[in-house]
Amino acid sequence: MSDAYTLLRGGRVCDPTGIADGGGLRDLYLKDGRIASPPPADARIGEVIELEGRIVMAGAIDIHSHIGGGKVNLARLLLPEEHREHASGPDELRRSGSGLFTPSSFVTGYRYAEMGYTAAFEPAMLPSNARHTHLELADIPIIDKGCYAVLGNDDFLLERLAAGATQSEVNDYVAWILHATQAVGVKVVNPGGISAFKFNQRRLELDEAHPHYGITPRRILTTLATALSDLGVPHPLHVHCNNLGIPGNEAVTRDTIAALDGLPAHLTHLQFHSYGTEGDRRFSSAAAEIAEAVNRSPNISVDVGQIIFGQTITASADIMSQFRNSGLASPRKWVCTDIECDGGCGLVPFRYRDKAFVNALQWAIGLELFLLIEDPWRVYLTTDHPNGGPFTSYPHLIRLLMDRSFRNEQLARINPDVAAHSRLGSIEREYTLDEIAIMTRAGPARVLGLRDRGHLHPGAVADVVVYDDLPDREAMFAAPAWVFKNGRPVARNGRLTATGWGDTIVVRPDFDPAIERRLKPWFEDHQTVRLGNFRIADGEILDHGRGGLSIVPTLTASDPCF
Ligand SMILES: [Zn+2]
Ligand SMILES: [Zn+2]
Numbered sequence: 383m384s385d386a387y388t389l390l391r392g393g394r395v396c397d398p399t400g401i402a403d404g405g406g407l408r409d410l411y412l413k414d415g416r417i418a419s420p421p422p423a424d425a426r427i428g429e430v431i432e433l434e435g436r437i438v439m440a441g442a443i444d445i446h447s448h449i450g451g452g453k454v455n456l457a458r459l460l461l462p463e464e465h466r467e468h469a470s471g472p473d474e475l476r477r478s479g480s481g482l483f484t485p486s487s488f489v490t491g492y493r494y495a496e497m498g499y500t501a502a503f504e505p506a507m508l509p510s511n512a513r514h515t516h517l518e519l520a521d522i523p524i525i526d527k528g529c530y531a532v533l534g535n536d537d538f539l540l541e542r543l544a545a546g547a548t549q550s551e552v553n554d555y556v557a558w559i560l561h562a563t564q565a566v567g568v569k570v571v572n573p574g575g576i577s578a579f580k581f582n583q584r585r586l587e588l589d590e591a592h593p594h595y596g597i598t599p600r601r602i603l604t605t606l607a608t609a610l611s612d613l614g615v616p617h618p619l620h621v622h623c624n625n626l627g628i629p630g631n632e633a634v635t636r637d638t639i640a641a642l643d644g645l646p647a648h649l650t651h652l653q654f655h656s657y658g659t660e661g662d663r664r665f666s667s668a669a670a671e672i673a674e675a676v677n678r679s680p681n682i683s684v685d686v687g688q689i690i691f692g693q694t695i696t697a698s699a700d701i702m703s704q705f706r707n708s709g710l711a712s713p714r715k716w717v718c719t720d721i722e723c724d725g726g727c728g729l730v731p732f733r734y735r736d737k738a739f740v741n742a743l744q745w746a747i748g749l750e751l752f753l754l755i756e757d758p759w760r761v762y763l764t765t766d767h768p769n770g771g772p773f774t775s776y777p778h779l780i781r782l783l784m785d786r787s788f789r790n791e792q793l794a795r796i797n798p799d800v801a802a803h804s805r806l807g808s809i810e811r812e813y814t815l816d817e818i819a820i821m822t823r824a825g826p827a828r829v830l831g832l833r834d835r836g837h838l839h840p841g842a843v844a845d846v847v848v849y850d851d852l853p854d855r856e857a858m859f860a861a862p863a864w865v866f867k868n869g870r871p872v873a874r875n876g877r878l879t880a881t882g883w884g885d886t887i888v889v890r891p892d893f894d895p896a897i898e899r900r901l902k903p904w905f906e907d908h909q910t911v912r913l914g915n916f917r918i919a920d921g922e923i924l925d926h927g928r929g930g931l932s933i934v935p936t937l938t939a940s941d942p943c944f
Contacts, residue, residue: 386428387421388412388869393433393848397440398816399824399837410438412844415868419840433848436863439819440838441500441845443826446620446650446685447767449490449527450504450518452511453697453727456717457484457768460729461695483694483768491523491881493774496873498847498862501526501835501884502773505569505620505650506699508532510722510909512563513918519886520928524867526835528887530620531563532699534570534602535577537723538904544595549608551900556609557893558901562917566830566889566934567617569650570606571699572624573599576725579702586624586702588637599624600641607645613891614936616831618646618683623655626703630659632668636675644681648829651687651766652676653748665740667804669750676755683829684755685764688748688779690771691736691796697729697768704728723908734771742797746804752783753809758820759828776822777859783813784855831934832887844869883929891936 390410411418421427448454458465461484468482479486485493494502507515507529519527533539539555556568574597575586581593588600607619623638625631635655649655652672660666676682693712698704701718704726708716711730718728734741748770755761763780767773782789786809793800793807801807813821827836834842846866852858861876872880898913905913923931 386413386426387418389427389430390438390846390848391430391432393436393438394851395438395838396815396819397824397838398820399839407435410838410846412846412866412869415844417838417840417842417844431864435851437815437849437851438838439498439847439849440823440836440842441847441865441867442498442822443830443832443836444494444499444502444764444767444773445762445826445830446505446687446764447502447773448504448506448697448769449502449522449767450487451507451515452721453506453699453729454484454518455514456719456727457695457697457729458486460715460717461731482774483772485772487518487521488523491525492878495524495865495867496876496878497774497776497860498849498865499525499773500845500865500867501832501887503527503566503830504529506530506532506571507563507565508699508721508724508727509536509559509563510724510911510916512565513922516564516886516918516923520923520926523881524872524884526884526887526929526932528566528830529563530567530569530617531559531565532569532571532725533559534573534606535575535725537577537908538901540574540577540592540595540597540602542900543597543601543605549605549612551897552605553609553612554893554897555901556606557613557891558897560615560888561890561893564886564888564918564923566887567615567620568606568610569620569622570603571622571725572626572702573602575599575624575702576700579705579726580720584702584706585628588624588634588641603638603641604645607642607647611645613893614938615889615891616934616937617829617889618648620648620650622650622700626654626698626700627657627707629657629665631655631657632672635672639675639679639682642681646681649676649682649684651764651769652684652751653687653689653744653770654766656747656751661803663739665743667743667747667750669747670754670805673751673754676760677757683760683762683825684751685762685766686748686751687764687766687770688752689734689741689744690765690775690778691734691741691745692771693731693733694768694771695729695731699725699727701726701728704730722910736796739797739799742800743803745796746793746800746806749782749789750804750806750809753811758813758817759825761821762826763822777856780813780818780859781854781856784818786810786812830887831889831937833935885930885932886923887932887934889934889936
């Protein structure tokens with residue numbers, strides 16, 4: 383703590399939350415890790431940094447990126463060659479690290495910070511893997527992080543639903559899991575499908591009864607979405623729809639939006655769920671239909687899961703789809719595992735090829751979704767790292783969205799049938815800087831309930847990024863002139879200059895602890911740990927001295943949801 387202000391003078395502040403849209407010149411004062419109101423004339427100004435008209439945004443937030451936990455570690459083990467190929471040399475600031483699409487924990491923090499990202503959210507934390515996930519996130523420097531607990535294929539919930547559990551019992555269970563696993567949201571992955579796979583089923587439709595429990599994905603989906611809404615958890619249910627990657631899955635995606643019937647929900651990696659069956663190859667883009675359904679549904683936000691050409695690895699709790707894709711593994715090795723009574727985990731290495739029709743069309747479908755969904759507050763930039771490609775490709779992706787001629791040049795290079803089967807070439811929209819600031823900062827902050835992040839109002843966490851206004855937006859977003867985390871400079875011209883530790887962001891809705899009377903015998907009969915050992919104490923996150931806990935306030939009836 384110091385009593386002096388840091389002054390960022392003369393930047394063009396791009397913050398569409400109302401403080402300075404349109405990029406007007408504005409001075410920013412930082413103090414004690416927060417954005418400060420302009421101080422009185424006699425205040426002590428410590429450092430003054432002249433921004434000379436450069437563009438200033440809040441730190442960027444990645445709402446969905448697989449950065450820690452069991453599957454990330456298995457992915458690293460599966461591909462040791464990727465760590466030889468993408469080694470980063472140690473220097474005096476860094477612990478060494480390596481990897482591109484399965485980066486080490488250190489490299490994850492460094493690369494995000496160098497690009498101006500100051501928070502990232504691990505979307506697929508199995509509750510039984512929560513302790514491992516937090517230990518790994520504790521090893522990611524600089525950025526803030528949080529996790530979504532995966533529910534909806536856990537035997538406790540399925541068994542209780544089959545036995546006729548009330549909504550309020552489910553609410554208590556969901557809240558208990560959020561507390562016990564130190565999560566900030568809940569993700570449902572292929573509702574019921576992962577469990578059905580364990581009963582030898584290969585596909586599960588929205589209204590198809592689970593082979594053992596007899597309940598439908600629709601019931602699981604709406605019960606969980608209702609629970610989060612009832613509990614006032616700001617981030618609504620994070621939904622990975624059924625039938626990921628299957629041609630024709632656009633129908634279940636649209637049915638899922640309809641089933642939610644106005645309940646808030648976030649549909650993740652939407653690109654993998656927007657496929658039709660038209661044409662000779664029975665694989666087509668349904669991006670226009672899906673975008674239209676999203677445009678009509680103000681309760682729905684999405685992230686895209688854009689694919690990027692090249693080698694990566696797909697990592698998912700959706701073992702039903704990962705087992706189906708295992709024949710496509712490149713290189714030819716893969717992992718599928720069952721995890722306790724929680725769900726599963728599948729790793730399939732994959733190379734997206736720009737000359738392959740299916741991959742090239744997937745690329746176009748992702749871009750169509752970005753460009754056809756009208757409201758940038760409800761569509762966020764992701765590659766579903768590493769599933770569609772590494773998060774380090776975000777600057778390239780931003781250029782594709784902001785620069786139509788660049789986009790069309792890239793379209794002309796890929797499998798030529800795609801231009802004929804996609805409307806991408808005819809879409810004129812180019813994202814503005816304000817829209818990029820919304821989709822990478824203000825939008826994700828709002829949908830996660832992060833009231834003091836994603837904007838630059840006084841009181842916000844001083845996560846600030848300064849860019850040179852370069853016509854090549856890829857170069858601009860790859861190497862910001864300055865990145866400040868909690869008011870401290872951490873990167874300059876795309877190179878790390880300092881390191882440190884961010885916060886773990888959690889949510890803690892109220893609930894009736896009587897739910898433990900049901901959970902305790904369940905743990906004793908079915909799980910490898912007892913209930914008391916399963917719960918992660920605050921001290922386990924705080925004791926290592928690597929950043930604090932930040933608790934997102936729950937919503938009350940008077941709060942504006944979105
Ligand atoms: Zn997913
Ligand atoms: Zn994902």
